[in-house]
Amino acid sequence: MKQIGDIAAGRLSEAELAANFADVHPPLSLDEALIEASRCYFCFDAPCVQACPTGIDIPGFIRRIATGNLKGSAVKILEENIFGGSCARVCPTEILCEGACVRNTQEERPVKIGLLQRHATDWLMQRNMQPFERAQPTGKKIAVVGAGPAGLACAHRLARYGHEVVVFEAKPKPGGLNEYGVAAYKLTDGFARREVDFLLGIGGIRIEYGKTLGKDLSLGRLRQDYDAVFLGLGQAGVKALGLDEAKLAGVEDAVAFIARLRQTADKRTIAVGRRVVVIGGGNTAIDAAVQARKLGAEEVSLVYRRGPEQMSATQWEQDFAKLNGVQIRHWAAPVRLLGEAGVVSGVEFARTRLGPDGALTLTEERFTLPADMVLSAIGQVFIMPATDEVPRIEGGRIVVDADRQTSLARVFAGGDCIAGPDLTVQAVQDGKCAAEAIHRMLSGKRED
């Protein structure tokens, strides 16, 4: 056993890895789905619908499951959220729909909305059915930048209305963080890709890969060539620890680590430290920590500078991490990376507390955690590509109105590059709202 720098691939067998990275929430059987569906009260003006950022008619789709109308159920879902399949798998339902379920008040056991949503959408997708037909071509062309959930949701809605959409994507694959970011055990069996193929089945959407705004394309040019532009750029940057991390091997950004894991065909090739320290308090930190454990890391600590209530990771995510053997430590901030011969060996932390003014302060108390691998997950940031025309940016995000229109005429934006919860379902809602606004704008124009 290496004393430091113990980073190795293939810590677990293929079978162990397969078990570790299987679906966290396996699909419901038919009986389970029927029993679960019968638990839905079919509430009036249902709180779950209010809590879903895309406003899916949840009681409506559940009732359709109960009556064996699976197609109708899936269409209900996809009508509001074309990523209903991945949202069913990745949404933190405990703080969204299921968190609002009236059964929580009655018995602390909400209807399993996410799993029911999966039941219906799987049914449709397994039959290769297209839920919607494309309207007659309108002759309008819209450019979408970014093939993540925001961009593709926008593209799909526009294509439905008969517009022609060209999606420019910097990467060689579609899906955005569904493809590169979300934990492997949430989207198994290539689902992210299958869902994009399903969505493109509507027709009228062309994706051009390897096209980066700011490098191969300019916003000014897109505005000239297209009737409208939608920016679904996500957040390309990550916050740095600011501790000279670049100099030590074994220190990595958590998002990059997850992307490697998501992209490999064989998880035995992914190297992971024996002792891993993850720094951060959001879902990315949780995902990185849990996946490190699932790859075979012996000890994984997640260190967050504030308390459990302030973590942006939901309670369910925190419990899930603990269940998977991740040690969560609160009230500590990294102050120094330790290393030998260019290789990281540990992290020195200062204990923190809230000062009298409520501000976080470092105390004199220090401790060190030995580490072979340090994953930094203290947040992603939006970086506006350098291009000729730039919409107004505030607080590090593109400013939009309720229609997701930016300060530039005919330029809309949504998803992680605008303010709001950084969630797949929110990105979908943004893309959908922008598409509706673009459609209104373009059809209004036609009437003149």
Add this chain to the structure above:
Amino acid sequence: MADLSIEFAGIRAPNPFWLASAPPTDKEYNVTRAFRAGWGGVVWKTLGEDPPIVNTASRYGAVHYNGSRMAGFNNIELISDRPVDVNLREIVAVKRAWPDRAVVVSLMVPCNEESWKRMLKRVEETGCDGVELNFGCPHGMSERGMGSAVGQVPEYVEMVTRWCKQHTRMPVIVKLTPNVTDIRAPARAAKRGGADAVSLINTVQSITGVDLDRMTPEPVVDGQGTHGGYCGPAVKPIALRMVAELARDPELKGLPISGIGGISNWRDSAEFIALGAGSVQVCTAAMHYGFRIVEEMRDGLANWMDEKGYGRISDFCGRAVRNFVNWEDLNLNYVTKARINQELCIACGLCHIACEDTSHQAIAVHRDGDRRRFEVIDAECVGCNLCMHVCPVTGCITMEPQPNGLPRLTWKHHPHNPERLEAAE
């Protein structure tokens, strides 16, 4: 997409889903909300002569079965408790605002020709699409010689129907009470009287429960109770049978049937239509969940029709009637055996105990270590299928046909039948 529109007894509607005559169709406010939600038609809450009747508090009893609320529902409500004038004015307004929807007015007046004639004239002036004669209400009105007191006497049914046909040009639908021994008798009477259609079922006389502290049948009205009319999911099987009975009666051939009783979703509706209903009516499910249930009924039925290749309601209306036969026409040489899918089996043992205690001792228990295994003893299994129904896992127990090479043999020709027919063929 399948076309859901219908023409029922000359009345057109964009879909076969009508609200039955009951509180949901009691006034303009409700009916407008119902039409906005997408219902194809309504049968207005039954009108009677002024002064209006008076209702009690409470009015409803319910059977909540294993956590499922309102599996059965019971009411002791009477007909409309609002003045005729008010109702008629609202009917005019509704029909004018919703010309494409079916608006049928339900009527119940005392059993004399003048009363019916007077009422029909006023109703006809509203521009509504037809009338439904309420010969079904099993409580309150029947004691006054109306409702099921008429519906239970075929001669009265025929007489009143005839009066109505004489005094109106509107289609006349006769609503039947299930509280009779042979549903065909009042239906045939209605036909003889000239009815354009029948609708069924109205509610079944019932007591839903007894308050054992107050020693009173429910619902309790100041320490007493009365029998009411039962409806909701629990009565669907009764209603289906009655609808099918009329649909296959040669004497009633061609008489349109509006199916009512426990319909809650598209599937229930499809079943009624398959057994001969040309439209369906809903009360309890709407009272439970509101008018929005029609959305699911519409798209569920359309999706299913698309899947089956039925373009219109008439393409499958009555399709199951020819397969509804008398017991004596069933093939007694047809053999099935229960099959337990051991991979799905959760080893609860319910199939075993049901068969062992109450049927044919055809399911054996084997113990492999601490796991129990249930197996069908083919020699004992008579193919009754009780085990399939008690098994909590869908698809775990199936009944597999056992080809035996024997010809079709019905009771009519069976050697055990002392009155058997000698093989004719």
